[in-house]
Amino acid sequence: MIKIVLLGAGNLGSLLTAKLLNNKAINLVQVYNRSIEKIEYLKNKIEITDNLSELKKADIYILCVSDNAISAISSKLNFPTALVLHTSGGTSLNELKSNSKKGVMYFLQTFSKDRNIDFSTIPACLEAENEEDLKLLSELASGISKKIYVINSDQRQHLHVAAVFVNNFVNYMYKIGNDICFKTNVPFDILKPLILETASKIDEILPFEAQTGPARRNDTKTIEKHKILLLKNQKEIYTLLTDFIIQSYE
Amino acid sequence: MIKIVLLGAGNLGSLLTAKLLNNKAINLVQVYNRSIEKIEYLKNKIEITDNLSELKKADIYILCVSDNAISAISSKLNFPTALVLHTSGGTSLNELKSNSKKGVMYFLQTFSKDRNIDFSTIPACLEAENEEDLKLLSELASGISKKIYVINSDQRQHLHVAAVFVNNFVNYMYKIGNDICFKTNVPFDILKPLILETASKIDEILPFEAQTGPARRNDTKTIEKHKILLLKNQKEIYTLLTDFIIQSYE
Numbered sequence: 397m398i399k400i401v402l403l404g405a406g407n408l409g410s411l412l413t414a415k416l417l418n419n420k421a422i423n424l425v426q427v428y429n430r431s432i433e434k435i436e437y438l439k440n441k442i443e444i445t446d447n448l449s450e451l452k453k454a455d456i457y458i459l460c461v462s463d464n465a466i467s468a469i470s471s472k473l474n475f476p477t478a479l480v481l482h483t484s485g486g487t488s489l490n491e492l493k494s495n496s497k498k499g500v501m502y503f504l505q506t507f508s509k510d511r512n513i514d515f516s517t518i519p520a521c522l523e524a525e526n527e528e529d530l531k532l533l534s535e536l537a538s539g540i541s542k543k544i545y546v547i548n549s550d551q552r553q554h555l556h557v558a559a560v561f562v563n564n565f566v567n568y569m570y571k572i573g574n575d576i577c578f579k580t581n582v583p584f585d586i587l588k589p590l591i592l593e594t595a596s597k598i599d600e601i602l603p604f605e606a607q608t609g610p611a612r613r614n615d616t617k618t619i620e621k622h623k624i625l626l627l628k629n630q631k632e633i634y635t636l637l638t639d640f641i642i643q644s645y646e
Numbered sequence: 647m648i649k650i651v652l653l654g655a656g657n658l659g660s661l662l663t664a665k666l667l668n669n670k671a672i673n674l675v676q677v678y679n680r681s682i683e684k685i686e687y688l689k690n691k692i693e694i695t696d697n698l699s700e701l702k703k704a705d706i707y708i709l710c711v712s713d714n715a716i717s718a719i720s721s722k723l724n725f726p727t728a729l730v731l732h733t734s735g736g737t738s739l740n741e742l743k744s745n746s747k748k749g750v751m752y753f754l755q756t757f758s759k760d761r762n763i764d765f766s767t768i769p770a771c772l773e774a775e776n777e778e779d780l781k782l783l784s785e786l787a788s789g790i791s792k793k794i795y796v797i798n799s800d801q802r803q804h805l806h807v808a809a810v811f812v813n814n815f816v817n818y819m820y821k822i823g824n825d826i827c828f829k830t831n832v833p834f835d836i837l838k839p840l841i842l843e844t845a846s847k848i849d850e851i852l853p854f855e856a857q858t859g860p861a862r863r864n865d866t867k868t869i870e871k872h873k874i875l876l877l878k879n880q881k882e883i884y885t886l887l888t889d890f891i892i893q894s895y896e
Contacts, residue, residue: 463868486860486868505840506858511847519836545836554830555837557872557884562823562837563844564859565887566816571853571894573812580804586769586795587805587812588849590755594813595845597761599838603821608756609814610736618713618736622807629890634807636886637815640879644821 397423398536399454403469405429407507408483409460412540415515417441421539426452448472456481456536457494458501463487470494479529485556488549489523499524499533502552503541506563515540521547521555572630604644611641647673648786649704653719655679657757658733659710662790665765667691671789676702698722706731706786707744708751713737720744729779735806738799739773749774749783752802753791756813765790771797771805822880854894861891 400422402413409429416424424442429435432446443452448469451457459482461469466482471493473480480494481501492498500523507513520541524530530546537544547555570591577584597606610618619638623631650672652663659679666674674692679685682696693702698719701707709732711719716732721743723730730744731751742748750773757763770787772794774780780796787794797805820841827834847856860868869888873881 463865486871504836506843506847508847508851508856508858511850513843517839519839521836543836543839545832547832551830551832553871554826554875555832557875558823558826558837559840560859560861560872560884561819561826561880562841564857564861564891565883566819566841566844567848567853567856567858568887568891569811569816569819570848571857573808574853576804576808576811580801582795582797582801582805584852586754586771586793587808589767589769589793590809591812591816591845591848593756593763594816595841597756597758598817598820598841600761601758602834603817603824606758606817607814607821608758608817609810611810611814615713621736621803622810625804625807629893630811633815633886633890634810636883637818640883641814641818643879 397421398456398532398539400424400456400458400536401426401428401451401454402458402460403428404460405434406460406462407509408503410509411507411513411515412458412460412483412503413438415540419539422536425454454478455532457496459483459492467491467493479524479532481533485521485552485559488553489525490549497525497529499529500549500552501533501537502547502555504555504559516542519543519545521545521552523548523552572633575627576625576630607641607645609641611638612645614642614645647671648706648782648789650674650706650708650786651676651678651701651704652708652710653678654710655684656710656712657759658753660759661757661763661765662708662710662733662753663688665790669789672786675704704728705782707746709733709742717741717743729774729782731783735771735802735809738803739775740799747775747779749779750799750802751783751787752797752805754805754809766792769793769795771795771802773798773802822883826875826880857891857895859891861888862895864892864895 416422426443427435428445435444457480463484473494475496478496480496481499485502489500502521503518505518518541520537522533524533573587574584666672676693677685678695685694707730713734723744725746728746730746731749735752739750752771753768755768768791770791772783774783823837824834
C-alpha cells in the first residue's frame with residue numbers, strides 16, 4: 397500500500413486529503429500545514445504537524461502549496477528514495493528542490509471550498525523523471541481519477557494558460573453578464589440555461605464551428621446597437637473580442 | 647385551441663416548428679419560408695407556402711426570420727385581430743410594422759442545427775402591448791417553456807448583449823483554449839471537465855465570488871510567464887482581461 401504524506405491545506409489540499417482518507421488502497425499517514433489550526437479538524441483521524449522536520453517516512457510526498465512556496469518547502473525535503481510531487485499547473489518539474497525523486501500530479505480543475513468535487517472525472521496530468529517513477533505516480537493517480545494523461549512541463553504550462561481562458565476569463569464573462577442583468581433589473585438566472593448549453597455544446601461541436609452571434613455574422617448594425625448599452629470597460633472588451641472573431645472568419 | 651402560422655425555417659424556426667407540431671394544445675396551421683425547398687420536408691404534415699399573400703388565418707403569427715427582415719416581412723401582414731410576434735433578442739417591439747396586435751417571444755438560448763434542444767428549460771422572454779395580448783402570448787409560451795419572463799424591449803436588448811458575453815465570447819475563449827491545446831499537442835478533451843465545472847459552479851456561487859486564477863490573486867510572476875506562451879491576439883486579450891480582473895478586486 398502506497399504511503400502518502402500530504403503538505404498543504406488550501407482548496408486542493410483539503411479536497412485531496414478527504415479523497416485519500418476515503419481510499420482504502422492508499423495509506424495517508426500524515427498531513428502537514430504551516431498553520432496547525434487549519435488541519436486540527438483532522439487530528440482524530442490522522443497525524444498532523446506544522447513542523448517540516450517532523451515529517452514521517454512515506455513513498456510519496458504531495459505538495460499542495462502555493463506556487464511560490466514550492467521551491468522553498470521542497471528544498472527542506474530530504475527523502476532520497478521517495479517521490480516528491482507538486483500539483484501546480486504553471487510550475488515546471490525542476491522547481492522541485494528536494495533531495496528525492498520528483499514528479500508532478502496536476503489536477504486540471506477549479507477548486508472551491510464548500511463545493512464538492514468528483515475527483516474521478518478530473519484529468520490528472522502526470523510527469524516524472526523516468527518510467528519507474530511514472531509507474532508509481534500512475535498507481536497513485538489512478539486511485540484518484542479515471543482520466544490519466546502524461547503531460548510534460550511545457551505542455552502543462554500551455555494547459556495552464558489555456559485554463560485561464562476557459563475558466564478565469566469565461567467566469568469574468570459571466571460576471572459581466574451578471575452586471576448587465578443587475579443594471580437592467582432582470583434575474584441573472586435567466587442566463588443560466590444559455591451558459592450551460594454553451595459549455596455542453598462543445599462536447600459535440602468544435603468551438604470554431606459552434607461560434608454564433610453578431611460578430612460571427614459580421615452584423616455591424618447589431619454590434620453598434622450593443623456598444624451603446626455598455627459601460628467603458630465592457631465596451632472595450634466587446635470591441636476587441638468582436639474584432640478578433642470577425643477576423644477569424646474572414 | 648390557438649391557431650399558429652410560423653414564418654421562417656432557420657435554426658429557431660425549424661426547432662420551434664417541430665416543437666409546435668408535437669404540442670396537442672396548439673394548432674400549427676401553416677409554415678412559410680421564402681424558399682420552399684427548406685420546408686418541403688413538412689408538406690405531408692402541414693400546409694407550407696413561400697407566398698406571403700397566401701398566409702392562412704390564425705390567432706398568432708410567429709416571425710422566426712433574421713433581424714433585418716422583421717420590418718419588411720411584418721409590414722406585409724394585415725391581420726387586425728391577430729397577434730404578430732417576432733423572436734429576436736436585439737430588436738424592439740416597435741420594429742414590427744404589421745397591421746395587427748404586436749408582441750415578442752424571445753427564447754434566450756443558442757440554437758444549432760443537428761443539436762436537440764429541450765424547449766421546456768429555455769427562458770421565454772415575453773413582451774406585448776397590453777394585458778390581454780400578454781395573456782394570449784403567455785398561453786402560447788407556457789405550452790413551449792416552463793420558464794416564462796415578462797421583459798420589456800430595453801431589458802431584452804440588455805439581455806441580448808449579456809448573451810453575447812456569456813455565449814459568443816465564452817465560446818471564443820473555448821476556441822482559444824482549443825488552439826493552445828492543438829499547438830502543444832494535447833487533446834482539447836482534457837479541458838472539458840474544467841469548462842463544465844466553470845459553468846456549473848455559478849449556479850451556486852456568484853461569478854464575482856467564483857473568480858480564481860493569477861489575475862484574481864494579482865500573481866504577476868505567473869501572468870508574465872503566461873504572456874510569453876501566447877500568440878499576438880491571444881496576448882492582447884489576456885492582457886486586457888487580466889488588467890480588468892485585477893481592477894475589479896482592488
